[in-house]
Amino acid sequence: MDSIEIIGFLAAVLTTAAFLPQVYKTWKTKDVSSLSLPMLILFFIGIVSxxxxxxxxxxxxxxxxxxxxxxxxxLLMYFKIKYGKN
Amino acid sequence: MDSIEIIGFLAAVLTTAAFLPQVYKTWKTKDVSSLSLPMLILFFIGIVSxxxxxxxxxxxxxxxxxxxxxxxxxLLMYFKIKYGKN
Incomplete structure (x- = not known):
């Protein structure tokens, strides 16, 4: 692993780790009221890109x-669609 | 702009745009209760990386x-520190 990839890997771990508690919290509480479906869809397409x-x-x-x-x-999109109906 | 950068630019616009409403909402409502400061700090260091x-x-x-x-x-870190005291 070269030195550029060490910085990239640090970045990857930090931003990925910061996102996981949101997924866990949404899964546990089933509270999707503050999440916007259009925003989640745009974000998902952005991450695929x-x-x-x-x-x-x-x-x-x-x-x-x-x-x-x-x-x-x-998963956040799925939770929003599944729990957003209630 | 080559074709790789067109995909990257699409990704950049989508993920950046998905993040801005959160900043706007936090600024307007001053509600930082669901934001975690350690997580915001890790995310900020990740983005700098x-x-x-x-x-x-x-x-x-x-x-x-x-x-x-x-x-x-x-800005989210700043709002959390500023409004989190109340």
Missing amino acids: WLIYGVLKNSPSMIFANSITVISSF | WLIYGVLKNSPSMIFANSITVISSF
Whole structure:
């Protein structure tokens, strides 16, 4: 791993880790009132785009971070649709 | 702008735009109860790292996106510290 990827990996761990408690909190509380579905959809498409960009730029850090965040943001969309009806 | 950067720029606009309503909402409502300061600090350091990584990887899309998000996440930290006392 070169020194550029060490910085990228640090960035990946920090921003991915900061996102996970939101997913956990939403899963536990089922409170999706403060989440906006259009915003979650835009964010999900954005993360998918970052993932494709990371692959095209040969960036292991971006591929790692965005693979996890694609799943996290998909789960938030799913929770919003599932629990938002109540 | 090459085709890789078009995908990156799309990603940058989508994820940055998805973040701005949170900043606006927090600024208007002054409600920071659901925000965690340690998480905001980790996220801010993460975004600064992504910005450095973007510079080192010569990625205009990452520099653009993370320059805006550095400011957004700094504002959220500031609001949390300022309004969190009440």
